[in-house]
Amino acid sequence: MELPKYRWDGKEALLQAYKPPQTCKLMTHRILIIDDEDDIRQVAAMSLETVAGWDVVLANSGKQGIERASTEQPDAILLDVMMPEMDGPTTLLKLKANGSTSHIPVLLLTAKVQGPDQRKFAEMGVKAILFKPFDPLTLARQISAALGWKEGG
Amino acid sequence: MTNRDRISPDENEAQSQEQKLQSMISALWERSRHTVVERAARLRTAGDLLSDNRLDHATQQSAVDSAHKLAGVLGTFGLPRGTDLAREAEVLFGQPTPPGKVDIERLQVLLAELTTLIDRGPLGPS
Numbered sequence: 001m002e003l004p005k006y007r008w009d010g011k012e013a014l015l016q017a018y019k020p021p022q023t024c025k026l027m028t029h030r031i032l033i034i035d036d037e038d039d040i041r042q043v044a045a046m047s048l049e050t051v052a053g054w055d056v057v058l059a060n061s062g063k064q065g066i067e068r069a070s071t072e073q074p075d076a077i078l079l080d081v082m083m084p085e086m087d088g089p090t091t092l093l094k095l096k097a098n099g100s101t102s103h104i105p106v107l108l109l110t111a112k113v114q115g116p117d118q119r120k121f122a123e124m125g126v127k128a129i130l131f132k133p134f135d136p137l138t139l140a141r142q143i144s145a146a147l148g149w150k151e152g153g
Numbered sequence: 154m155t156n157r158d159r160i161s162p163d164e165n166e167a168q169s170q171e172q173k174l175q176s177m178i179s180a181l182w183e184r185s186r187h188t189v190v191e192r193a194a195r196l197r198t199a200g201d202l203l204s205d206n207r208l209d210h211a212t213q214q215s216a217v218d219s220a221h222k223l224a225g226v227l228g229t230f231g232l233p234r235g236t237d238l239a240r241e242a243e244v245l246f247g248q249p250t251p252p253g254k255v256d257i258e259r260l261q262v263l264l265a266e267l268t269t270l271i272d273r274g275p276l277g278p279s
Contacts, residue, residue: 037222037226039181039185039188039226039230040226042181043181043230046177046181047174050170050173051174082221110225111221111222111225111240112221112224132224132225132228133227133228133229133230133233134229136178137174
């Protein structure tokens, strides 16, 4: 007896039915944003809280950022490069020299990075460089990708 | 309505989040506008002083800083062209030697465009 022949075309149906969400829920993380610009701090915080549901801690200077990093123990730090008094690279060196913050991954957020700067920052232990202007809708994904964080529950 | 027309709960949530975020960013733009306008005005003043060959070092440095800040923030608010213009202004003001006539004329043109863009504000998502 010849068995009926089936052509399974479920794959195509599944592909049509499934549309991945445009905004994935990400695991909850705590991020410290250090930036002297109010606008940037607020947009980044709105973005990470609204899109990804992360906890956000803010600091408006390198000095305040080092204090917050030590007390809040964030999962990552988003650090502006050009800040008055203590700039990003100096803040980074102090974070790396402090036993209570040296383990926290740091991502630089900058509007101006040239080739030699990127190499210098990499040597200083920066995990990634994100560029201003950033897209508020994708900032959390950029951070997750840079740190190897998996999306999803 | 076909299956393709229906919006899944995940898509719905994503759209809702996006709209919420855009709305929050628009509100923030309105609150921050005066800072942006002040920075653009600082650039125009520096540009005028440069045209008159009266630009001092402190004003020049202030113009570079203002242009840098504008470059960083305008695109995030949905004005990517503003970021491009501000970056160009940062380079022109930051030159170690005084800019020539062509650069000064270019500065005046781009600062006028930047002012118009900021006055108009973001028209939507970038």
